[in-house]
Amino acid sequence: MIQQSDSSLRVSFRVFFFHQEMLGKACLFSFMFFLASCYSVRLSVKNAAATPDGPIATEEGYWRNKQVNHIDTTLRLGLMNNEVMYLADCREGYHTVEYRVSLGHVLLNAITFGKVRKIKVKYACVKPQNN
Amino acid sequence: MAVTKSYHTQSWNTFHENGPFAARLLLSTEHASMHTIPDKLERYNDCAAEVRRLLAEALSAAEGFRAYGSAWSMNNIAHHKERMHFNAMMNIKFEIGSDDVVNGSAYQSNNLFFLECGNTIKEISGFLFNKGKSLKTSGASNGQTIAGAISTGIHGSAVDVGSVQDYVVGINLITGPGPDDVVYLERHSRPALKDSFAAKIKSRVVRNDGLFNAALVGLGSFGFIHGVLIEVEDLFLLKRYVRHISRKDALELSESQDFKNSDFRIEGETDAAGHPLKPYHFKVYLNPYNEQEDYVAEVIYKKTYTSNYPNPIDTIQQALYKDLPDFIARFASTFNRSIPLMLKAMKGTLFPKLDTEVTGTLGEIFWDSIHKGPAFAFTIGVDHSQTSKALDLFVQLARNEGPIPGAMALRFVKASEATLAFTKFPVTCIVEMDGVLWKGSKKMISIEKYSQRLIEVYQQAGIKFTIHWGKTAQWSYPGLCDYMYGNRKTEWMQYRSALLGPEVAKVFTNDFLVAAGLAQFQEGIAADLIASQSVIV
Ligand SMILES: Cc1cc2nc3c(=O)[nH]c(=O)nc-3n(C[C@H](O)[C@H](O)[C@H](O)COP(=O)(O)OP(=O)(O)OC[C@H]3O[C@@H](n4cnc5c(N)ncnc54)[C@H](O)[C@@H]3O)c2cc1C
Numbered sequence: 001m002i003q004q005s006d007s008s009l010r011v012s013f014r015v016f017f018f019h020q021e022m023l024g025k026a027c028l029f030s031f032m033f034f035l036a037s038c039y040s041v042r043l044s045v046k047n048a049a050a051t052p053d054g055p056i057a058t059e060e061g062y063w064r065n066k067q068v069n070h071i072d073t074t075l076r077l078g079l080m081n082n083e084v085m086y087l088a089d090c091r092e093g094y095h096t097v098e099y100r101v102s103l104g105h106v107l108l109n110a111i112t113f114g115k116v117r118k119i120k121v122k123y124a125c126v127k128p129q130n131n
Numbered sequence: 132m133a134v135t136k137s138y139h140t141q142s143w144n145t146f147h148e149n150g151p152f153a154a155r156l157l158l159s160t161e162h163a164s165m166h167t168i169p170d171k172l173e174r175y176n177d178c179a180a181e182v183r184r185l186l187a188e189a190l191s192a193a194e195g196f197r198a199y200g201s202a203w204s205m206n207n208i209a210h211h212k213e214r215m216h217f218n219a220m221m222n223i224k225f226e227i228g229s230d231d232v233v234n235g236s237a238y239q240s241n242n243l244f245f246l247e248c249g250n251t252i253k254e255i256s257g258f259l260f261n262k263g264k265s266l267k268t269s270g271a272s273n274g275q276t277i278a279g280a281i282s283t284g285i286h287g288s289a290v291d292v293g294s295v296q297d298y299v300v301g302i303n304l305i306t307g308p309g310p311d312d313v314v315y316l317e318r319h320s321r322p323a324l325k326d327s328f329a330a331k332i333k334s335r336v337v338r339n340d341g342l343f344n345a346a347l348v349g350l351g352s353f354g355f356i357h358g359v360l361i362e363v364e365d366l367f368l369l370k371r372y373v374r375h376i377s378r379k380d381a382l383e384l385s386e387s388q389d390f391k392n393s394d395f396r397i398e399g400e401t402d403a404a405g406h407p408l409k410p411y412h413f414k415v416y417l418n419p420y421n422e423q424e425d426y427v428a429e430v431i432y433k434k435t436y437t438s439n440y441p442n443p444i445d446t447i448q449q450a451l452y453k454d455l456p457d458f459i460a461r462f463a464s465t466f467n468r469s470i471p472l473m474l475k476a477m478k479g480t481l482f483p484k485l486d487t488e489v490t491g492t493l494g495e496i497f498w499d500s501i502h503k504g505p506a507f508a509f510t511i512g513v514d515h516s517q518t519s520k521a522l523d524l525f526v527q528l529a530r531n532e533g534p535i536p537g538a539m540a541l542r543f544v545k546a547s548e549a550t551l552a553f554t555k556f557p558v559t560c561i562v563e564m565d566g567v568l569w570k571g572s573k574k575m576i577s578i579e580k581y582s583q584r585l586i587e588v589y590q591q592a593g594i595k596f597t598i599h600w601g602k603t604a605q606w607s608y609p610g611l612c613d614y615m616y617g618n619r620k621t622e623w624m625q626y627r628s629a630l631l632g633p634e635v636a637k638v639f640t641n642d643f644l645v646a647a648g649l650a651q652f653q654e655g656i657a658a659d660l661i662a663s664q665s666v667i668v
Contacts, residue, residue, distance in 0.1 A: 046444055047494075048254075048257060049257075054217070055143070055159050055215065055217040056138065056143060056144075056157065057146065060502060061502055061503065062502075064146065064501075064502035127219075127220075127222070128222075129224075130162050130165070130220075131223060131224055
């Protein structure tokens with residue numbers, strides 16, 4: 001009896017641990033998925049300075065002292081249309097362009113079968129050389 | 132026409148958030164567009180007229196006016212509570228033709244460039260690269276403007292070169308609202324440009340060694356620096372090594388500067404007899420909290436330029452020992468900037484791995500610095516023969532009255548001729564600590580108290596020292612500038628007073644200058660002190 005209950009206890013513990021393991025794996029998986037699907041890619045030029053952000057620095061980290069522009073929009077794409085173009089007013093070209101993808105963007109894309117896309121781009125222009 | 136935008140604000144801060152400081156009006160002047168005024172000389176002169184107009188406004192409002200560059204100085208030297216002017220968009224660059232150079236001048240026209248104040252070191256390096264030229268030296272990174280850089284006297288660790296102001300050969304100052312207040316300054320003993328060049332930039336010429344040397348490290352208080360003439364050299368490459376070095380070797384080398392007879396050597400960097408070569412740059416990193424840990428040396432040799440070398444930027448971006456603020460910020464970020472965790476970790480190993488060898492131009496090796504939060508920097512200059520003593524005092528203070536969250540480095544710079552250059556010793560050893568800005572508490576000394584203790588400890592030990600004008604210090608410490616500069620302090624104030632006159636001197640005075648005891652107007656200075664003198668060629 002005791003043995004039985006002991007073994008059933010062991011079984012239920014095993015099930016519990018199994019569930020917990022699954023849950024853990026699921027969590028880990030979603031965490032990794034979340035991490036993997038939240039990323040940014042930054043493209044920058046080598047030999048130019050960025051346009052400074054004016055008399056008061058408002059940005060932190062990489063973007064400090066750079067004038068930052070944002071494109072933050074949601075696009076509806078037609079069946080035949082999978083290209084978008086933005087014209088930025090960078091007189092002497094782009095200094096840095098950062099494209100960011102988050103879990104929300106991926107989900108939105110999946111739910112709408114790719115028809116609705118969230119675009120999040122951050123960029124800085126090359127500092128005008130006045131020369 | 133150049134346009135000045137006004138920003139009304141309540142506070143302003145530095146790049147490394149050493150404030151905030153109360154501020155009211157921030158101004159930023161941009162050139163007329165190139166299609167409106169295509170000629171860049173005309174655009175430069177148009178901008179000078181705009182700065183004169185801004186000075187007229189400040190004078191009539193009886194308010195102060197302070198120009199600033201990238202706000203990289205880590206104290207309030209670039210700050211004024213009334214009017215501040217952000218120069219970054221003023222970045223025209225001129226080549227100098229042989230017709231512009233004084234006959235018999237020591238300078239070659241193709242090595243001279245006239246740069247407007249807001250050009251950053253990075254921009255200048257990029258521009259010069261396309262001409263096959265290079266700056267002679269820079270700081271460890273490249274974000275400073277040229278006017279900001281010389282105004283505090285920035286340095287790297289190029290042992291035989293000097294600081295950035297040491298390759299400046301002409302300064303174009305705006306000292307007031309009138310057309311006659313635009314001055315082109317040079318040394319009379321080393322003239323570079325003809326009066327006809329000064330006429331092109333609508334300036335009156337003053338050739339006077341004393342005035343030039345005083346204005347060179349002007350602390351933002353010698354008028355508005357509109358442009359500077361610099362001497363550059365042919366493009367060269369730098370080969371950078373990072374190696375462990377024993378404390379003994381590091382300090383012996385620091386004090387002797389005798390690389391040839393040192394036990395510290397880098398394979399391949401020796402002469403025909405097998406003696407180590409003197410490097411272009413020698414810098415030492417050390418952990419003040421772990422006596423057992425070896426120091427790390429960054430050693431750089433100058434090489435002839437060839438375009439055939441691998442792109443160094445990836446390696447440089449990953450390099451740990453390129454810039455002390457960067458190094459410590461990265462270290463701190465691994466502890467989420469927690470000061471107790473950082474301090475605990477520093478008792479262990481701070482320098483676990485070394486950087487790989489890399490070759491690049493000056494502009495590539497001394498690359499961008501990334502902001503990683505509020506930071507402090509103590510930078511003290513001593514004669515290199517005093518390195519061990521000065522270092523030990525610093526380290527003892529950090530251990531006994533700290534700890535405080537910073538790592539240390541030693542750099543070496545040849546003497547500057549500028550009257551108030553902190554690199555004033557024949558070879559100045561820069562003893563520096565950079566770290567994460569902290570708040571004092573019952574358990575931890577405050578940064579203000581620590582700054583004061585540093586001065587006291589050095590003075591009590593009888594060490595002659597200076598402090599970097601753009602770094603953390605208790606600038607109001609009584610008699611500090613007298614101790615550091617003796618008669619040079621009065622000399623500097625006399626030249627400043629004579630050039631600016633009482634009203635304009637007030638406009639260019641800020642809290643920093645007052646705290647440092649340098650603001651007092653000097654009456655009754657003979658006019659010939661600042662007179663142009665006959666050139667010696
Ligand atoms: C990440 C980092 C790394 C650093 N590395 C080094 C280094 O390796 N070596 C070193 O020596 N220092 C270093 N420093 C300190 C810094 O380089 C100096 O404080 C430098 O003066 C800052 O230049 P800036 O253009 O930002 O000038 P600011 O800090 O904006 O101004 C400095 C001074 O210049 C004056 N000024 C600026 N423009 C004008 C003008 N047009 N006319 C008159 N006055 C003017 C200002 O009024 C002020 O007095 C570093 C700082 C940081 C933040």
